[in-house]
Amino acid sequence: MASPVVAQRPAETPARPGRRRRPGIGRRDHLIGWLLIAPALVYFIIFLLYPALAALYYSFTEWDLHSAPIWVGLQNYTDLFFDDVKYPHFWKSVQVTLQYTLVAVPLTLIAALGQALLINSIRRGSNLFRLLLFLPVVTAEAAVGAIWRWLYDPQYGLVNAVLGLVGIPRQNWLNTPELVIPALAFIAAWQCGISMIIYLAGLKSIPESIREAAVIDGAGPVQRFFKVVVPMLRPTTFYLVVTGIIAALQVFGLVYVIFSGGGNRSVTGGPEQSGLAYVLHIYLYAFRYNAMGAACAMSFILLVFIMIITFVQFKFMKQEAS
Amino acid sequence: MIRRVTGAAAAAVLLAGLAACGGGSEEGGAGSATTELTYWMFQDRTPQAGEVVEKIRTDFEKANPGVKVNIVKIPKDDYNTKLGSALAGNTVPDVGILDQPLVSRFAQEGTIKEVPAGTLNEADFWEGALNTNKVGGKLYGFPIDHTAVALFYNKALVPTPPKTWDELKSISAGIHQKDPKVAGIVVPKGDGYGAWMWPGVVGGAGGQMVDEANKKILFDQAPAVEALQLWVDLLPSSPREITDSDQAFANGLAGMMISGPWDVATIKDQFPDLDFNVAPLPYKTTPAGNIGGENAVVFTKGKNEALAWKWLQHLTNSTNNTTLAQALGGFPVNKEAAERDAATFGEQQQAFLEQLKVAQARPALPQWIQINDEIIAPALESALSGKMTAQESLTDAANKTRALLGWNS
Numbered sequence: 001m002a003s004p005v006v007a008q009r010p011a012e013t014p015a016r017p018g019r020r021r022r023p024g025i026g027r028r029d030h031l032i033g034w035l036l037i038a039p040a041l042v043y044f045i046i047f048l049l050y051p052a053l054a055a056l057y058y059s060f061t062e063w064d065l066h067s068a069p070i071w072v073g074l075q076n077y078t079d080l081f082f083d084d085v086k087y088p089h090f091w092k093s094v095q096v097t098l099q100y101t102l103v104a105v106p107l108t109l110i111a112a113l114g115q116a117l118l119i120n121s122i123r124r125g126s127n128l129f130r131l132l133l134f135l136p137v138v139t140a141e142a143a144v145g146a147i148w149r150w151l152y153d154p155q156y157g158l159v160n161a162v163l164g165l166v167g168i169p170r171q172n173w174l175n176t177p178e179l180v181i182p183a184l185a186f187i188a189a190w191q192c193g194i195s196m197i198i199y200l201a202g203l204k205s206i207p208e209s210i211r212e213a214a215v216i217d218g219a220g221p222v223q224r225f226f227k228v229v230v231p232m233l234r235p236t237t238f239y240l241v242v243t244g245i246i247a248a249l250q251v252f253g254l255v256y257v258i259f260s261g262g263g264n265r266s267v268t269g270g271p272e273q274s275g276l277a278y279v280l281h282i283y284l285y286a287f288r289y290n291a292m293g294a295a296c297a298m299s300f301i302l303l304v305f306i307m308i309i310t311f312v313q314f315k316f317m318k319q320e321a322s
Numbered sequence: 323m324i325r326r327v328t329g330a331a332a333a334a335v336l337l338a339g340l341a342a343c344g345g346g347s348e349e350g351g352a353g354s355a356t357t358e359l360t361y362w363m364f365q366d367r368t369p370q371a372g373e374v375v376e377k378i379r380t381d382f383e384k385a386n387p388g389v390k391v392n393i394v395k396i397p398k399d400d401y402n403t404k405l406g407s408a409l410a411g412n413t414v415p416d417v418g419i420l421d422q423p424l425v426s427r428f429a430q431e432g433t434i435k436e437v438p439a440g441t442l443n444e445a446d447f448w449e450g451a452l453n454t455n456k457v458g459g460k461l462y463g464f465p466i467d468h469t470a471v472a473l474f475y476n477k478a479l480v481p482t483p484p485k486t487w488d489e490l491k492s493i494s495a496g497i498h499q500k501d502p503k504v505a506g507i508v509v510p511k512g513d514g515y516g517a518w519m520w521p522g523v524v525g526g527a528g529g530q531m532v533d534e535a536n537k538k539i540l541f542d543q544a545p546a547v548e549a550l551q552l553w554v555d556l557l558p559s560s561p562r563e564i565t566d567s568d569q570a571f572a573n574g575l576a577g578m579m580i581s582g583p584w585d586v587a588t589i590k591d592q593f594p595d596l597d598f599n600v601a602p603l604p605y606k607t608t609p610a611g612n613i614g615g616e617n618a619v620v621f622t623k624g625k626n627e628a629l630a631w632k633w634l635q636h637l638t639n640s641t642n643n644t645t646l647a648q649a650l651g652g653f654p655v656n657k658e659a660a661e662r663d664a665a666t667f668g669e670q671q672q673a674f675l676e677q678l679k680v681a682q683a684r685p686a687l688p689q690w691i692q693i694n695d696e697i698i699a700p701a702l703e704s705a706l707s708g709k710m711t712a713q714e715s716l717t718d719a720a721n722k723t724r725a726l727l728g729w730n731s
Binding site: 064065066067085086088089149150153154155156170172174175267268271272273284287288289290291 | 406695696722725
């Protein structure tokens with residue numbers, strides 16, 4: 001299908017200089033091209049582009065999901081930023097989410113790299129370990145919540161039992177405001193399977209010759225790790241940091257299942273709002289307090305923030321292997 | 323050839339479909355034109371519940387020839403979202419269940435109809451349940467089944483349940499003193515759930531949350547402060563590190579807890595050895611309690627209004643209300659049904675029936691869920707964690723609520 005296009009490259013038709021292949025619709029093979037991407041395009045427009053644009057519109061309105069939206073201009077945005085009567089926990093949710101991101105992303109990457117190094121170093125049974133370490137990723141979120149509420153239980157929890165062995169006193173993990181974020185970040189690190197697989201691929205792509213050269217030059221394992229492995233993995237790390245931060249800023253399911261507990265408890269984000277993730281805050285306003293307009297505005301604030309953060313990372317972080 | 327065969331097959335399918343449609347409409351007609359009433363409700367909890375609802379439906383259709391009730395069952399978690407889209411898309415049901423806190427919002431917007439005079443005899447219903455349908459003194463719906471919280475107690479640790487706050491405090495202290503590993507009572511937390519139960523305690527000191535008619539916030543006054551102080555005072559004998567454990571009461575780690583009838587079934591099922599019972603909430607001056615449950619309303623955009631009210635009368639009459647409430651997992655709101663059938667409820671359920679008699683509806687303000695979750699819950703937590711006194715945190719919360727609602731006092 002593509003061959004006629006290739007055959008008519010301008011370089012091969014010097015008879016008509018300046019006349020280039022017209023891009024766009026109109027030619028038969030273009031039509032086929034459009035047809036082929038049509039399903040993806042239709043999906044993109046209906047399920048992503050249109051809802052996003054609609055959300056942008058609703059963010060300028062006061063809308064409760066069933067009566068007609070009322071245009072209020074920028075009021076949702078200014079109220080979110082400055083009116084702490086209307087949105088008493090907006091800034092708290094920002095703070096919680098940033099703290100969570102700062103703790104969870106490095107912890108996840110360290111756990112993922114550690115696991116990848118271990119799997120990479122064993123010769124037998126690496127498939128089994130890879131499977132076991134990946135399991136937390138494919139476990140249903142509700143089950144993850146139930147398991148970890150048990151593990152963190154102040155009376156019977158395994159976490160306290162293990163820490164007790166080394167003399168650390170019992171903690172009430174999910175009910176002490178200061179401990180909530182570390183506890184959540186630890187669960188995120190436990191679910192680092194995808195990052196682990198990507199790191200593993202990165203490790204496999206480091207040429208053996210470089211390692212051997214380092215060994216000949218007399219570099220020990222620690223030196224090899226910091227001078228060879230870490231620099232060679234830089235593109236992988238960059239990718240994982242960028243995607244990890246985006247995911248951490250949008251954390252929702254984990255917080256929701258950890259704090260929703262028994263069916264009748266309402267989710268207000270843990271003790272003293274210490275686990276009130278930004279997206280949980282959006283959810284509450286959208287579906288519990290019927291303030292869809294404000295929720296849409298919060299979503300857009302998050303979108304812009306993520307775009308800025310990602311841009312800054314692309315601009316200032318080293319991406320190339322060295 | 324193949325094309326012709328498929329064509330014939332398609333035609334046959336089409337004809338069969340048409341025939342089915344034709345058959346359907348003739349069947350329901352029974353001589354006169356069929357009137358269809360659409361009723362939305364939460365999905366059945368059990369297959370048995372489905373049978374109960376089905377029987378009530380066929381009874382209604384038999385009593386009203388030419389009427390067909392079309393019941394649409396929707397999972398509870400999706401209900402409000404689906405209803406929201408239906409209202410936006412003009413495909414509203416004629417009549418349906420509505421979450422209690424939404425009644426005031428929908429009434430103010432005109433989404434639901436006021437109950438016409440003479441449709442419902444107020445004296446037939448428990449006042450608290452009825453009041454959850456009132457907005458600005460006017461009635462906008464029927465209570466269907468309701469529930470409340472009460473005091474669960476472990477009989478091994480609490481031989482006689484406390485009736486007053488003083489008894490509650492001394493029993494709680496006694497339990498913890500006897501065995502420091504056991505807490506007196508699971509003190510509710512400063513979250514949305516705790517804030518939902520708390521008005522029942524405020525009522526126990528003779529107080530109220532707000533005075534809607536005069537636009538006054540009352541939860542910073544003495545009864546509310548005393549109610550919060552009660553929870554604070556219970557904490558030393560009920561340490562969080564014990565009560566935050568999963569199922570602390572059912573595991574025998576706490577002598578008492580405040581919860582609803584749903585926990586009776588769970589505990590009996592999962593902890594068959596626990597010897598427990600349920601008593602009405604202890605009070606200071608007046609027996610009181612909170613309330614939650616299902617109301618049903620008639621939608622302005624729906625059809626067959628008269629029939630819709632008739633259907634709601636049918637669901638809540640003294641014949642049907644108990645079986646329906648039991649199927650839905652709550653308690654009857656029809657006084658006659660509740661008193662006549664009290665014995666059909668188990669031993670541990672009696673306290674909830676008692677609570678419903680004295681229950682107080684939550685304030686009929688559209689913003690109430692938000693106030694409950696975002697303002698009152700954190701205020702309770704501030705006092706319970708010792709960051710502020712009960713009075714300080716409630717004064718602060720009351721001021722925030724006044725600012726949010728634009729009320730001056």
